[in-house]
Amino acid sequence: MSLMQNLPPASSIDRTDDPATYDARDLIRNGIQAHIVLDGQTYTLRITRTGKLILTK
Template identity: 55%
Template sequence: MDRKEADPAAEPALPPAAPKPFGSEPCHDARVLTGGGSSARILLGDQVYALRITRAGKLILTK
């Protein structure tokens, strides 16, 4: 789906960032990003990336 054509009101709300125990960088739980599943899409500008949690509990981010 083209992000530019999506209805912003239909978009799910972003989860809040966790408290910042590691300085000033936001900390996000990968399980929250994936909605409890094993994969999610991440947008950066006009690029779409795939985030995947492996069976071994590692993260893979691909373009």
């Protein structure tokens, strides 16, 4: 089961000034990369060897 399946639809999320906070390592469980989908477009989030994040389409 992916993390995205656990999230409510974007239209039902309350908009507040307090943004959600996630630890990148929780999103990237295999230690390499995670796919993030937004409006049907898939993005890849990965952690580099030096501990930086890269998000690509």
